[in-house]
């Protein structure tokens with residue numbers, strides 16, 4: 001069992017041009033579940049998120065808001081911190097690229113690249129998309145726009161370049177030597193063929209505006225926002241102090257979680273920058289898909305942007321967390337619909353998990369004196385149920401190691417289903433009259449299975465799982481994965497609090513369904 005090994009997980013840092021929406025919440029949620037899982041699994045976790053505050057896009061948004069860029073960043077960055085609190089994210093740090101520690105780190109990596117002959121001064125003439133903060137070659141344009149559909153503008157200015165072309169071969173070797181470096185596999189193939197098609201040197205400084213990290217010793221230039229932004233991942237673990245404890249324990253990062261739109265920056269440019277600076281690349285980059293809303297692209301102009309705060313208000317936090325990771329195979333694009341959300345809440349949560357917990361706990365409350373029932377002589381069917389719950393951890397661990405959240409939840413819900421079938425087959429309501437000790441044994445087996453399920457659902461639904469564990473009187477200090485298994489099994493006779501429902505059915509109000 002992997003104990004105590006460090007696990008460093010990062011979200012992209014979010015542009016502060018926009019209020020947080022469900023797409024932002026999704027990326028960080030996926031990381032939060034992994035961070036919580038790894039902590040419960042005994043690993044030393046560092047979970048980083050933050051905001052990307054430099055560049056032309058942010059400068060433009062600040063201007064449009066009539067604000068000084070830093071004051072604007074302070075304001076919008078706070079929205080992302082508020083989102084983290086509202087979503088119950090357990091990040092250990094929140095980095096802002098306008099912080100001093102980050103400016104120091106960005107200039108340090110620049111100096112390192114320069115000292116290693118990886119940077120030269122030239123001039124850039126080509127297309128730039130402010131929305132994507134990306135340079136495009138003429139040949140990449142589609143109908144005069146970026147391949148992403150964003151507007152482009154012609155830029156001609158002195159610029160420093162990074163010798164990206166020199167890293168084509170090392171990158172290809174790196175992908176070949178580390179097949180898990182880019183995931184899912186289809187994305188990996190895209191990255192490999194992009195690199196195989198040849199790499200041009202990359203413009204890494206701008207002179208036509210000023211909102212960025214100054215290039216060391218050439219204050220006419222600011223660093224290209226992506227070089228600055230990517231560096232946040234090492235800033236946060238202490239770079240340039242590579243001898244620090246945090247850098248030594250947490251770098252290379254275990255996982256950079258990103259959306260598919262920013263994979264190239266993370267899987268091509270970033271490892272090239274790092275290798276060129278003599279720093280190890282991260283272990284893995286996972287690109288997840290995008291959410292559409294009721295079949296349409298989410299956009300301000302369509303007015304269909306979903307705010308996570310509204311969703312939480314309407315459905316409650318843990319059901320939202322569950323839905324986002326259960327509904328769509330992680331890595332695929334997915335469509336958000338209120339109908340599906342309600343379907344999952346009423347099906348998986350209320351009918352399956354919630355009902356299991358509710359009926360078992362209320363039978364215990366009524367028929368076992370409000371205390372954990374006695375564990376009788378175990379029959380094969382009892383052992384099978386408890387065994388299935390105990391066998392879940394390695395399965396879920398392996399699935400989460402490959403970021404298969406939906407499959408991990410499916411595996412847990414198979415045992416929820418098994419437990420529900422067991423209740424029906426054993427019919428403890430009949431045993432109450434015919435064989436009370438057997439009824440107690442059945443309820444014990446169920447309660448012990450539920451203890452396992454609730455420990456395992458903690459990363460996904462921390463509050464709801466805690467409420468279930470509270471109702472089973474599982475001590476707060478006995479809720480990690482080390483407490484799964486027989487050694488910490490429920491103790492018969494332990495007084496239990498009054499049971500209360502954890503996953504209510506969602507009933508549409510006339511207003512909400514209109």
Ligand code: MSP
Nearest residue numbers: 012013014015023024052229230258259260290291
């Ligand atoms: N600032 C850069 C990242 C720099 S990382 C060194 C950036 N920021 S962003 O705010 O535009 O996007 C952040 C993340 O949100 C990306 O991973 C992106 O894929 C994700 N999403 C934005 N809209 C989304 C959906 N509609 N659906 C799912 N995720 C989406 O890019």
